[in-house]
Amino acid sequence: MPLRAKVASSVSRTAAALSRAAGRGDGSVIGGWIGLKIDPELLAHLAAGRAVALVSGTNGKTTTTRLAAAAVGVLGRVATNSYGANMPTGHTSALAKAGTTPYAVLEVDEHYLAQVLEATSPRVVALLNLSRDQLDRAKEVAMMAQLWQVALAEHPEVKVVANADDPMVVWAAATAGAVSWFSAGQRWHDDSWVCPECGSAIERSDDQWWCAGCPLRRPEPEWVVDEDGVIDPTGAWHKVTLQLPGQVNIGNAATALAVAAEFGVRPVDAVSRLAVVTSVAGRYAQVVRNGRTIRLLLAKNPASWLEAFDMAEQAPTLLSINARDPDGLDTSWLFDVDFSPLRGRQVLITGDRAFDLAVRLEVNDVPFLHVPSLNAAISSVPPGRLEVIANYTAFQDIRAELDRVN
């Protein structure tokens, strides 16, 4: 590593430690930011000599990255940005902090995939899904898929592990040199009714989908979720035991096994490692307060709300919505979510934008109680389980109320 990069790397670690000590967050962004100021090539220097996997998509990045890092860990030490700091500053921090490791598994914000692909020369890129997310500032779905296409076309040497169930992802991966397809199921279809290639309708039947007007169709997946397990490319079925809820996480586990396989890890060796992953930056964390077992579920966009309803048990459920900068300022997406799975449960609402949620739930025939805080919610429900589903900053607020639980 050149001297400038060494200095930058060391300063980056110090800044991260200072940020943590000052209680200003995990320190995973500020450290990288300072490091990149000193040496813009720092990320490339830090990535050099490591076998790198990148994980990108709208939903499931953080959890899949954690699972893939655990699976690749069979081979040796893995650097990873496990706090969800998924832009180049976060990658720089994570690699600097980890020191020398033979492997790195990095979660990448979908907008930054091209840049990080360029900087880190990865061996594998995993593409999970693309759906609407913070449309008031994020690029629209088809445009994002096109950016991925362009980025992958420039790196035919990269092996892509991609979701066969998402037409947008399949189209984005069309320019890739080689693809290993996985099938993890897709609950959300509202961003893929129209073929991104030709504009014709996408038809669906059971697991299959195809374009009515051009050859784009679901590729045959090599990795398939089957009940509570995953079938690998040889046809062998592996039972997946996770400490994370929901069918969506079995899908994330399949992706992690597919990524690890590209490093030569056999699924039979990796699968037991997946059970070490518990909560991820507070997601799925359980906390007991006043006889209530509170479980935290993060849901940032319509697709992830549907997954959260699938994970949540039939128990009193608190929904919390904010619309601050990191959440996107627009709450219109609330009407893209069908809240009817919550009918029959005790539903409580809170957050900066609880009134938007109130109007939505009324139209959806879901009775609710508006409460000013998590504590008020806790005292409004009987002892037992309380499910909490919140969007990004609302989730962080609740985590803070619970002393930054991980």
Added chain:
Amino acid sequence: MSTESFPAIGPSIGGPSVLRLVWIYPDLLSTYGDRGNLLILARRAQQRGIPVELTEIRSDQPVPQSADIYLIGGGEDGPQALAAQRLRADTGLHRAVGQGSVIFAVCAGYQLLGTSFFAKGTQCTGLELLDLYSDRGPSRAVGELAGDIDPRLGVPPLSGFENHGGRTHLGNGVSPLARVTAGVGNDGTSEGAWRGNILGTYAHGPALARNPALADLLLRWAIGAASLPPLNDLWADRLRAERMAAIRT
């Protein structure tokens, strides 16, 4: 095509036997929670004892000409241009307008109603149902949108969220929906447009969630009623008050 029927849930007040709502091309023009407008109109009709039939027309299906209210949502450039082509070729919507049907269009759907709009860098021919045209603005308009609605419509101020790159210029054949008090709307001064039973706005997505009186206006146009029984709009009123206060700070 999918059609769902919803029975009335309030006492009947007469009017048409079934109120037919059609959502045009959700496969092309549906983003930002556009479904909300359909659901809100349906619910507010049902609560007045009016049974409702909701139909979603995909872009490869003919547009029925006999529905009461047509909704057109927002969308990206490509789908917007495609929707314009197909609706011009279909002519069902034009015939419905000729029979006095109500149209409510938001964002890309609103631009579509004019004589022309810009998509993917070229000028596209619109449906020519409203005397207006749209071009590209100097910057994207993103944020809270509010305005005082044309007093002839008898509706309290508009509250919404806008997210569009276009600017819209009104001709003499239409009236602005509102005078802008926050945000950009058509051009920073006026917002939306209406003529007869056709109404368009840049307040995107579930615009009617924040504007229940506007929803009722569309229902009154559709059933020809001078007024409708009031509903309990406690949460919508709280939401409106909160948003109006947020713009002032």
